[in-house]
Amino acid sequence: MKKKPFIGIAGNIGVGKTTFTKMVSEKLNLNPYYESVDDNPYLSDFYADMERWSFNLQIYFLQHRFRHHMEIVNNNKGVIQDRTIYEDFSIFALNLYEMKIMSERDWLTYKDLFQNMTQFLKKPDLIIYLKASTDTLIGRIKNRNRGYEKDMNQEYLHKLNIYYKRWFSQNLDYNVLEIDTNNFNIFNDRDKFDKICDDINFKLDKL
Numbered sequence: 001m002k003k004k005p006f007i008g009i010a011g012n013i014g015v016g017k018t019t020f021t022k023m024v025s026e027k028l029n030l031n032p033y034y035e036s037v038d039d040n041p042y043l044s045d046f047y048a049d050m051e052r053w054s055f056n057l058q059i060y061f062l063q064h065r066f067r068h069h070m071e072i073v074n075n076n077k078g079v080i081q082d083r084t085i086y087e088d089f090s091i092f093a094l095n096l097y098e099m100k101i102m103s104e105r106d107w108l109t110y111k112d113l114f115q116n117m118t119q120f121l122k123k124p125d126l127i128i129y130l131k132a133s134t135d136t137l138i139g140r141i142k143n144r145n146r147g148y149e150k151d152m153n154q155e156y157l158h159k160l161n162i163y164y165k166r167w168f169s170q171n172l173d174y175n176v177l178e179i180d181t182n183n184f185n186i187f188n189d190r191d192k193f194d195k196i197c198d199d200i201n202f203k204l205d206k207l
Contacts, residue, residue, distance in 0.1 A: 005030070005204050006072055006122065008084035010168075011130035012160050013152070014137040014144070016181055020130060021082040023186060027197050033068045033081040036061070044148035054096045055106035061088050062110070066117050073122050084124060089114045091163040099159065126203050129168055129178045134158045136182050177203050 007030065009017045018034060025032035037043065042060050046053040065085040072079045089111070097107035132140075134157050141149050168176060177199060186193055 003078075004075070005078045005126065005207075006124045007078075007080040007200070007204075008086075008124035008127045009080065009082050009130065010084055010087055010127050010164070011181075012132070012137055012164060013149075013157060014141040015130045015132050016140065016186065017082050017130060019186055020128075021080050023193065024128075024197065024200070025080050027193075028078070028080075028200065030078045030080045031075060033072060033079060035082045036064045047148045047151070050096070050101045054102040055110065058088060058093045058096070058102070058110055059113075061092075062114060062117070066121075069121055081124070084127065085114075085118060085121070086123075087167075089118075090167050091160060095156075095159055095163050099156070123174065125175060125207055126200065127174045127176050128200070129164070129176055130181050131161075131164065131178065132181045134161055137161075175203060175207070 007024075009021050009024075011017050018037075021032050021034065024030065040057075040060065042053055042057040046057040062085065065083070065088060068081060069085055072081060093102065093107065093110050093114075096102040097104070102110075134154060137157050138152065138154060141152055168178065179196060184192060
């Protein structure tokens, strides 16, 4: 495996990124960096009133992801990151803007900030794209039983899935491993999980 690899885990809400990050980090001896969810001061407000809090939430995620990214660059060990800074801009913030949840003024400010912050960042060596249908995502979100997610908008999730599909079909700037998780139980399907880890190593060996 490439020395000190930088792996990013990409995927929609509820697809299982955090669990996947934890298990792969343990299997491949990587330092995990997790998305700020339970300690996020804006998330519950955002789901209660998306238009009011969309800009605040995206700015919070942007600074949090940027801080992690800078730590990753200076890390002496291989790392795996639960969602990348590039998804924040190309999928989540853009979707909020195009759904008219985020205003054009806020979107342009966010866009300029993102571009200024990321122009010198090192991109991940590998992005693992975890995908699942909207119905699968809804089921997993209900099972994890987070109060602020109980009324998750299915249209919002579905549009994010469309954005992910479009982003990965059009974007050739990243080394990508795509995994369909619809019928994958990471706790029970150990053979499949081991095969995925072998595929990760193979992708990194080719770099």
